Amino acid sequence: MHRLSALTFHRSQQIVMSTQNECQHPEDEAALPQQPSRRRFLQSAAAAATVGAAPHLRAQTQTPAAPPAPSNQAAPPRPVTLTINGRAYTLQLEPRVTLLDALREYAGLMGTKKGCDRGQCGACTVLADGRRINSCLTLAVMHEGENITTVEGLATNDALSPMQRAFIEHDAFQCGYCTPGQLCSATALLNEFRNGAASTVTADVRARPAQLSDDEIRERMSGNLCRCGAYANIVAAVRAVHDGGSQSGSAAVEGAPGAIGAPGAIGNGRGDELRNGHTNHRTA
Ligand code: FES
Ligand code: FES
Secondary structure, X not given: OHHHHHHHHHHHHHHHHHHHHHOOOOHHHHOOOOOOOHHHHHHHHHHHHHHHXXXXXXXXXXXXXXXXXXXXXXXXXEXXXXXXXXXXXXXXXXXXXXXXXXXXXXXXXXXXXXXXXXOOOOOOEEEEOOEEEEHHHOEHHHHOOOEEEOHHHOOEOOEOOHHHHHHXXXXXXXXXXXXXXXXXXHHHHHHHHHOOOOOOOOOOOOOOOOOOOHHHHHHHOOOOOOOOOOHHHHHHHHHHHHOOOOOOHHHHOOOOOOOOOOOOOOOOOOHHHHHHOXXXXXXX
16 A cells, blocks of 8 residues: 555656646746757748848839930931932931921922821822822931922923823812822822722722723822812812823913913913912912
8 A cells, every 4th residue: 555655656746747848838948048949940940031031022122223214315417318309409317307397398399288297188298209108107218219209390391290280270279288299199190090000999900991980089089188178170180181181291381372371271370389389378
């Protein structure tokens, strides 16, 4: 019995010591610096993770560098040689100058008109190697080496072109502002048609000879607007030239009997408007 009591006491002391080791208070760990604890390990790991992530966090919070501001400085002018109406013009142009501005502001050819300056009205139409283009939509430097024709270049040796004469005969303009573009466009139109170019209203592109109907003329002239509404007479003028109904060039020389500008001639006094693109009441 005495021996049994001693064994029971020894066993209970073991249990108490074991429980004390498992439930040791954390502050007691501080007293044992040599013994690495779980808490210290977690603290060290968290600190290491924070230090490792710091550059990444800073990169994320930094505002991205602003792109360099565009320079307001224009490229310097350089000599550009344009062949306009058979004559070479060497102009000092910035690369961003449009062909329209080069013609009007640098070459002094005010016949070509600026309407919308956005490619919508056709007032600025000129010919580049015979092809009609909106000169407000193209840069002058792109046309070095090409033959540019403006309204001033349609007449030859003081004789209006057949299209210019037909515009007068058919009263195809009123204020005249759109007329230089209409004339250049109509001139190119007939060349395109003769070369077999089809339009969106051509019913049969293989039919020969091709028929230039009024619908064809309207469609092919649809890029040239006329605020005065002279469309019906413009179509009539184009048709007349196509059908060969316009007067011959020799009869159109000013001063000749029956010629444009001569007393009693059709469209008397209006020849200059179509030759230079200038109307009596509007200079540019
Ligand atoms: S000014 Fe060029 S299309 Fe109108
Ligand atoms: S004649 Fe005036 S805009 Fe065409």
